[in-house]
Amino acid sequence: MTERLYRDDPYLLEFEARVVSRREHEGRPAVVLDRTAFYAESGGQPWDTGTIGGVPVVAVLENGEDVLHVLATPLAAERVGGRVDAERRRDHREQHHGQHLLSRAFVQVARAPTVSFHLGAEQSTIDLDRGVTSEQVRDAETLANEVVWEARPVAVRTVSRAEALALGLTPPAEAGDAVRLVEAADFDRQPCGGTHPRSTAEVGMVIVLGHERYKGGSRVRFVCGHRALSVVRARNVVLERLGTLFSSPPEGLPDAATRALESLAEANRRGAELLERALDGEARRLLAEAGGGLVAALYDGWPAADLRSLALRLVALAPCVALLGSRSDKAQLVFAQSEGLGHDIPALLRAAVLTVGGRGGGKGNLAQGGGDRPDRLDEALAAATAAIRGRA
Ligand SMILES: [Zn+2]
Numbered sequence: 588m589t590e591r592l593y594r595d596d597p598y599l600l601e602f603e604a605r606v607v608s609r610r611e612h613e614g615r616p617a618v619v620l621d622r623t624a625f626y627a628e629s630g631g632q633p634w635d636t637g638t639i640g641g642v643p644v645v646a647v648l649e650n651g652e653d654v655l656h657v658l659a660t661p662l663a664a665e666r667v668g669g670r671v672d673a674e675r676r677r678d679h680r681e682q683h684h685g686q687h688l689l690s691r692a693f694v695q696v697a698r699a700p701t702v703s704f705h706l707g708a709e710q711s712t713i714d715l716d717r718g719v720t721s722e723q724v725r726d727a728e729t730l731a732n733e734v735v736w737e738a739r740p741v742a743v744r745t746v747s748r749a750e751a752l753a754l755g756l757t758p759p760a761e762a763g764d765a766v767r768l769v770e771a772a773d774f775d776r777q778p779c780g781g782t783h784p785r786s787t788a789e790v791g792m793v794i795v796l797g798h799e800r801y802k803g804g805s806r807v808r809f810v811c812g813h814r815a816l817s818v819v820r821a822r823n824v825v826l827e828r829l830g831t832l833f834s835s836p837p838e839g840l841p842d843a844a845t846r847a848l849e850s851l852a853e854a855n856r857r858g859a860e861l862l863e864r865a866l867d868g869e870a871r872r873l874l875a876e877a878g879g880g881l882v883a884a885l886y887d888g889w890p891a892a893d894l895r896s897l898a899l900r901l902v903a904l905a906p907c908v909a910l911l912g913s914r915s916d917k918a919q920l921v922f923a924q925s926e927g928l929g930h931d932i933p934a935l936l937r938a939a940v941l942t943v944g945g946r947g948g949g950k951g952n953l954a955q956g957g958g959d960r961p962d963r964l965d966e967a968l969a970a971a972t973a974a975i976r977g978r979a
Contacts, residue, residue: 588652588653589619589620589621589622589623589652589653589654590622590623591622591623591654592622592623592624593623593624593625593626593635593782594743594767594780595743596624597676597680597782597783597784598785599624599671600624600637600670600671600673600676601624601669601671602622602623602624602668602669603666603667603668603669604620604621604622604623604639604666604667604668604669605620605621605665605666605667606618606662606664606666606667607619607620607621608653609662610655612646612648612657613657615657615658615659616657616658616660616661616662617655617656617658618639618655618656618658618662619650619653619654620639620654620656620667620669623654623656623669624669624671625637625639625644625647625654625656625669625671626647626676626679626781626782627647627648627649627654627655628646628647628648628649629649629780630704630779630780631683631703631704631705631706632679632683632706632781632782633679633706634646634648635647635671635672635676635679636671636672636675637669637671637672638670639656639658639662639667639668639669639670640662640664640667640668640669642658642659642660642662643658643659643660644656644657644659645657645658645659676782678812678813678814679706679781679782680782680783680784680789680812681784681789681790681791681811681813682706682711682810682811682812682814683706683779683781683782683783684741684771684783684784684787684789684811685711685731685790685793685809685812686701686704686706686711686713686809686811687769687771687775687777687783688731688735688771688774688775688787688790688793689713689727689728689731689793689795689807690704690775690777691771691774691775691777692726692727692728692730692731693713693715693719693723693727693807695727695730696723696726696727696730697715697717697719697720697723697727698717699715699717699719699723699804699805700715700716701714701715702714702715702804709810709814710796710808710809710810710814711808711809711810711811712806712808712809713806713807713809714801714802714804714806714807715804715805715806715807716804717804717805718800718804718805719798719805719807724795724798724807725795727795728793728794731793732792732793734771734774734775734787735787735788735790735791735792735793736788737787738786738787738788739771739772739773739774739786739787740771740772740785740786740787741769741770741771741772741783741784741786741787742770742772743767743768743769744767744768745765745766745767746766746768747764747765747766748762748763748764748766750766751766751768751778754768754776756776756777756778757778758778759778762778762780766778767779767780769781769783771787774787790811790812791811791812791813791815791816792811792812792815792816793810793811793815794809794810794811794818794819795807795808795809796808796809796810796818826840829844833847862896866893866896866897866900869897870897870900870901870904871904873901874901874905874907877907879905879906879907880906880907880908881907881908881910881972881975881976882901882908882909882911883909883910883968883971883972884910884911885911885912885913885914885964885965885968886911886912886913886914887913887914887915888913888914888915889913889919890913890919891913891919891921891955891957894911894913894919894920894921894955895921895953895955897909897911897921898911898921898922898923899923899953901923902923902924902925902926902952903925905925906925906927906928907924907925907928908923908924908925908928908930908932908975909921909922909923910935910939910968910971910972912964912967912968914961914962914964915961916959916961917945917958917961918943918944918945918957918958918959918960918961918963918964919955919956919957920936920939920940920943920955920956920957920964920967920968921953921954921955922935922936922939922953922954922955922971923952923953923954924952925952926952930978932951932952932953932954933948933949933950933951933954935954935971935974935975936948936949936954936955936956936971937954937956938970938971938974939956939967939968939970939971940956940958940967942958942963942966942967942970943957943958943960943961943963943964944958944959944963945957945958945959
């Protein structure tokens with residue numbers, strides 16, 4: 588059985604211990620010590636990291652009465668010194684105690700008990716047994732922070748199961764007859780094996796990042812302490828960047844973004860209108876130039892969609908065959924004919940796309956395709972033109 592030093596002193600980071608057992612866990616070496624300050628993952632709180640005898644600790648797991656320390660490399664020594672990563676421990680104290688305060692606040696504000704807690708790498712979550720409104724979330728967040736700012740002492744004591752039940756608590760079965768209670772003075776008391784600060788003030792701040800419906804209840808995402816500062820800083824960076832882009836202070840950003848989107852929609856509408864006009868003008872110019880019958884044209888860098896619009900416009904304006912191409916790093920081809928003309932447009936296109944090294948298809952009066960030999964577009968259009976003229 589490992590003596591769990593963190594239970595009495597969650598600030599203890601360095602300790603001496605004896606290796607009592609050497610094991611293996613999922614292919615990695617692992618040791619059990621007679622005593623440890625390393626917290627083993629449980630109750631939603633992840634394990635501590637650090638070193639034992641200078642060897643990095645990669646996981647710490649409950650193993651019955653023992654605490655199993657999974658190591659990066661084997662450890663030879665009998666007597667070892669352990670060192671717990673201070674920053675991670677502090678972070679877990681902040682997040683876990685913040686969770687206790689927020690969970691209690693939800694009971695007070697919304698009669699919503701917490702059914703599970705997860706302390707994540709970036710944010711933590713609590714799952715409540717019922718839905719909550721945004722207003723209740725704000726109220727619970729405010730209440731939790733008031734308790735933080737009141738700097739209430741946090742105490743840990745162990746009571747019997749009967750005493751715990753008499754206090755109206757429901758200790759988990761694995762707690763046995765020695766139930767560890769964590770209490771934030773005159774606010775919250777709950778059975779918990781985690782590492783907590785001496786004062787609620789150490790939580791610094793509780794920030795709820797969001798909440799959503801989850802499994803018939805709700806899930807609340809939050810950060811506390813140093814993480815809260817990091818989140819605010821990261822969001823400030825985003826706001827500053829947006830502020831520069833929109834030339835606006837943060838509070839003006841929603842309006843500035845709305846105006847920008849409206850103006851973009853207007854520009855798109857205007858762009859589409861101008862494109863229509865340009866295509867119409869181009870179609871009339873081509874028909875006048877060709878004198879009707881057969882129109883062939885090659886453009887630089889036109890998107891296939893514009894080529895297609897132009898072809899449809901041409902065949903609608905006058906009885907004709909339109910053979911259009913566009914070259915960029917690829918070759919694009921669109922062939923079309925007016926209703927009532929009898930050319931095999933899909934066959935013509937298939938032959939042309941073979942020339943430009945690609946594929947394409949269509950049926951009836953419209954076909955399109957492309958290839959990766961734009962240098963052969965002239966040849967392809969000339970052959971298609973000759974085929975139409977030969978048949979005509
Ligand atoms: Zn807890």
